[in-house]
Amino acid sequence: MRRPQPLPEPLRGVPFSVGAARAMGVTAGRLDASDLEIPFRGVRIPRGASPPDIAERCAQYAPRLRPWQFFSHDTALARFGAPLPLGSDPLVLHVSAHRPNREPRAEGVVGHRLGERSPAVWAVGGIPFEHPARAWRHVGAAWQHDDLVAAGDYIVGRGGLVTLDQLVDEVELHATRGRSRLIRALSDIRPGSE
Incomplete structure (x- = not known):
């Protein structure tokens, strides 16, 4: 050969x-x-690279991202180090775009088309990820209370990525889906809980 x-x-x-x-x-x-x-x-x-972690999986997909697309939801939270719900697959990627742009459609990717709002994107290693407060709000409609609290505790505590006030503002100003679940979770998030 x-x-x-x-x-x-x-x-x-x-x-x-x-x-x-x-x-x-x-x-x-x-x-x-x-x-x-x-x-x-x-x-x-x-070929032959070790099985990817979330950072490597995002790097593998990054060449396909369009300028208006970014990693979001579970993927953004996992990349920032927040715990995911038991049984979720961190290697299934969540990628979003704000209207009127289109979300991706690809195997192994969950595409999300978000409302017309300016993106809040953080670059990690040159790869765009949704702001942690927005990512946390976006999972509010799907995650259970304890999972939202654990991720919230991480991003306001040990992760030090956002403040509790930023999470409250995000929910008050922008939450529609999962709003009541997010409000309940906010009351149980404790900065410094680590």
């Missing part, structure tokens, strides 16, 4: 988009070589 040609230096050892590789002169045959895997359509990674 013939060894594949080396990839251009910027593509070695990192996730990359097929479009970027093609722009650098990489052939379609090289992109299908046995030393590369396809974690998502249009993305390649080196």
